[in-house]
Amino acid sequence: xxxxxxxxxxxxxxxxxxxxxxxxxxxxxxxxxxxxxxxxxxxxxxxxxxxxxxxxxxxxxxxxxxxxxxxxxxxxxxxxxxxxxxxxxxxxxxxxxxxxxxxxxxxxxxxxxxxxxxxxxxxxxxxxxxxxxxxxxxxxxxxxxxxxxxxxxxxxxxxxxxxxxxxxxxxxxxxxxxxxxxxxxxxxxxxxxxxxxxxxxxxxxxxxxxxxxxxxxxxxxxxxxxxxxxxxxxxxxxxxxxxxxxxxxxxxxxxxxxxxxxxxxxxxxxxxxxxxxxxxxxxxxxxxxxxx
Numbered sequence: 001x002x003x004x005x006x007x008x009x010x011x012x013x014x015x016x017x018x019x020x021x022x023x024x025x026x027x028x029x030x031x032x033x034x035x036x037x038x039x040x041x042x043x044x045x046x047x048x049x050x051x052x053x054x055x056x057x058x059x060x061x062x063x064x065x066x067x068x069x070x071x072x073x074x075x076x077x078x079x080x081x082x083x084x085x086x087x088x089x090x091x092x093x094x095x096x097x098x099x100x101x102x103x104x105x106x107x108x109x110x111x112x113x114x115x116x117x118x119x120x121x122x123x124x125x126x127x128x129x130x131x132x133x134x135x136x137x138x139x140x141x142x143x144x145x146x147x148x149x150x151x152x153x154x155x156x157x158x159x160x161x162x163x164x165x166x167x168x169x170x171x172x173x174x175x176x177x178x179x180x181x182x183x184x185x186x187x188x189x190x191x192x193x194x195x196x197x198x199x200x201x202x203x204x205x206x207x208x209x210x211x212x213x214x215x216x217x218x219x220x221x222x223x224x225x226x227x228x229x230x231x232x233x234x235x236x237x238x239x240x241x242x243x244x245x246x247x248x249x250x251x252x253x254x255x256x257x258x259x260x261x262x263x264x265x266x267x268x269x270x271x272x273x274x275x276x277x278x279x280x281x282x283x284x285x286x287x288x289x290x291x292x
Contacts (some may be wrong), residue, residue: 001264002027002076004034004089013092020052020184024092027074031092034078035184036085051191052184053088054265058273059154059183060090061258066249068146070180075264086264093179094167100178102165106132120160121219134166134175143177145242148218151186152227153250153280157214158185187273188214196272206275210283227280232288240292247289252278 004025013024013031020038024031037053056073063070072091077084094100104118107128129140151159163182168175188195188209198205215224234240256274259265265273 002074004076004087005079027089031095032089033092035088035090050189052189053086055187055189056088056184058259059186060180062154062255063150063180065254066150066246068150068180075262097170098167099170100165100167102162104161106134106166107161118161120217125218135177140177141238145238146246147180149242149246151216152231152284153277154186155188155214155280156183156186158217160217187276193268196268200271200275206279210279228284231284234288234291243285243288244292247285250281252281
């Protein structure tokens with residue numbers, strides 16, 4: 001395991017966001033954001049901290065496997081006082097003079113919209129995508145739906161308007177879609193060993209986490225979207241197109257091999273992540289793909 005404790009701190013860089021502490025470091029000549037797991041003490045779980053760092057690493061890596069550009073991540077450790085913490089190092093894609101603007105900020109530039117930047121109603125998001133002028137609207141729509149469908153596979157319950165967006169080169173003013181980031185809410189990060197064993201041994205426990213929850217942060221008619229019901233209904237053409245694009249790219253054996261190669265994971269965690277992902281793949285994405 002890589003120990004980031006003695007890496008050079010970059011004191012002039014800070015990161016926002018609510019989930020856990022973040023610091024900037026230099027590792028092998030490149031700038032990384034080091035994400036610490038948020039404390040689990042505020043949640044009804046036996047964990048002393050959440051598994052969000054594993055979720056960040058696995059989720060980002062699966063996006064990259066599917067050809068959707070995401071942040072590059074490395075698992076490691078960082079010692080604070082006498083405690084060694086598992087951390088996720090995310091290569092800083094804003095290094096070199098780029099500014100990140102999240103979708104919430106871009107949504108606020110659509111001045112004739114009646115809705116604020118934080119609103120996640122699907123119709124409003126699609127209207128903003130069509131009206132924004134930062135990047136090509138068609139390319140952004142494809143990106144959104146690819147992100148949505150992959151988040152469905154990963155069970156991401158918190159892809160709100162503040163954790164995806166755009167990059168602007170400060171010098172050239174060129175704009176682009178930012179790599180996927182902030183995947184810490186994927187893969188049931190609050191699941192402790194008791195929950196993992198229940199999912200592995202009880203089909204009803206697994207099915208509840210496929211058919212019922214987690215839901216998307218995106219809303220339809222005021223309610224958070226149920227990934228299974230929405231995608232398998234095959235009623236939304238742009239979502240259908242994303243399913244048809246992505247399912248042929250999903251190699252579950254490759255994903256399983258990747259999880260097996262994450263040395264920091266216990267055997268229980270590896271089994272849990274593989275079964276959870278296979279279940280969501282087969283019963284949500286593959287089911288919709290076969291219908292289409």
